[in-house]
Amino acid sequence: MHPAFSVVFFTTATGAGYGLLALLGALGGLGFIPADFWLGFVGMALALGLIVTGLLSSTGHLGRPERAWRAFSQWRSSWLSREGVASVATFIPAALFGIGWVLLGKSGGWVAVAGLLVAAGAVTTVCTTGMIYASLKPIAQWHSRYTLPAYLIFAAMTGSVLANALLQSFSLGSSAILALALLATLGGWVWKLATWRYNDRLEIPTNANTATGLAGGTVRSIEWPHTEENYLLKEMGFRIARKHSAKLRRITQALAFVVPIVLLILVFMAPWPLAAMASALVAVSQFAGMLVERWLFFAEAKHTVTLYYGRE
């Protein structure tokens, strides 16, 4: 699949944004994170900023963005529509939570209710994003039991790393949040390795025989219907060389998992402001690593239509 930057950035940014928003909503609402104006303001601005730029970026690949409002209508059947509804619906409790927690400096009571609703909305939205990909049968690498948990784990991971960076920069570091960020990053690494392992050994029942209905023997493409690349090949025929794929997997692991894990362990011991700087560096490194991961998620995914064009 062609890794369009707008979609790569959208899924990475909204994943981190909703992860942070869910943590702020749940932990801030219940009073585990203190209600402080600047902390709350920067945190909510960061979370909502990531979500809004991500959503705007996703409209960048639409052919007719002025009709985007129509995408809220088919939530009964479409995960993309459900994502749209869930993302917009989450803004309502987020606004109430922002007023209560950031502006009024409150936690508990109705602010806690709003915060928990924010967390529920954020988790729901990430689930719908994951299901858009997990529901696509023509792409075996996505249509697997690894896809939905991956979106949730990576949202929790990038969100908790951002939450840790936020708290550390206000000198309010919490070892519980730090431990969560560390564990989630470890979990993300394990899940990504397991996913790659699964995909590398995937035996897909669909092949050139079933695609053409020509039973038995071998089916070799000898002539395409067109001489130049068409929409199908540009959108779904993207190929990545195995050696680049291996290198990019190492880059992903280094930036998204190894560097964050090492630095987060150091943060446990480092004094402020060193801990804050290291935490910020973790967030930046992991975000960059996750962009590479998401690029690979698309680049390594093979669509059945390429079978018609002679893909092995």
Add this chain to the structure above:
Amino acid sequence: MTCLPAQTDKKLGLVIDLDTCVGCQACVTACKEWNTGGHMAPLTDIDPYGGHADGVWFNRVHAYEHTTERGGRTVNFPRSCLHCEQPACVTVCPTGASYKRASDGIVLVDESKCIGCKLCSWACPYGAREFDADVGVMKKCTLCVDRIYNDNLAEEDRVPACVAACPTSARHFGDLGDPTSAISQLVEERGGVALMPELGYKPTNRYLPPRAHSEGAAKVDAPALEPIKAEGGFLGWIDRMLSN
């Protein structure tokens, strides 16, 4: 509405005979010609005379070499929308632009509602949908919905343009939901198959596999020519002279 009808009154579709298709591309050009002025018009071409010609087509003919233990053969393979019974291209549509008609099962796009998110083309395993970058919407085969019910056309012309154009009658159109229809009988008789049935899209269109290689057929080799024997006389002299 992108929810699918529980069942359709008819299952209109195509049956394509891989035995007789000669890959002449007549169906491809007839489709393009009709549809660039039809229901989904235009089928935009970008840089049509340049080095990177690209454009929207509803029907594309591939060629494959099918090799089995009994030998190999070239198979021309037209590929277009199969008007599936379970078309995920419809259910993934967030706007309601894609729909499957309850009356005849044809899968269509309402261009005025399409936002061009392209998710439907990802959801189609067969590559039936092509994005029109110029108009910004997704386009696909309409089964020539503007021909098959068109009272302005003569009765015999109320078939999809690709079917009307096929010089070898490799393309057939009809109701595959009716087991007594001529097209259903043809599928029954020739063992027509669905493409990628394992994905569960339940395509309506069927492909008739090439007929089996014939065995024990009469030998048609021509007898070998008599060798030239020119040993004497004038011709013999010429033969010897030319052989020197």
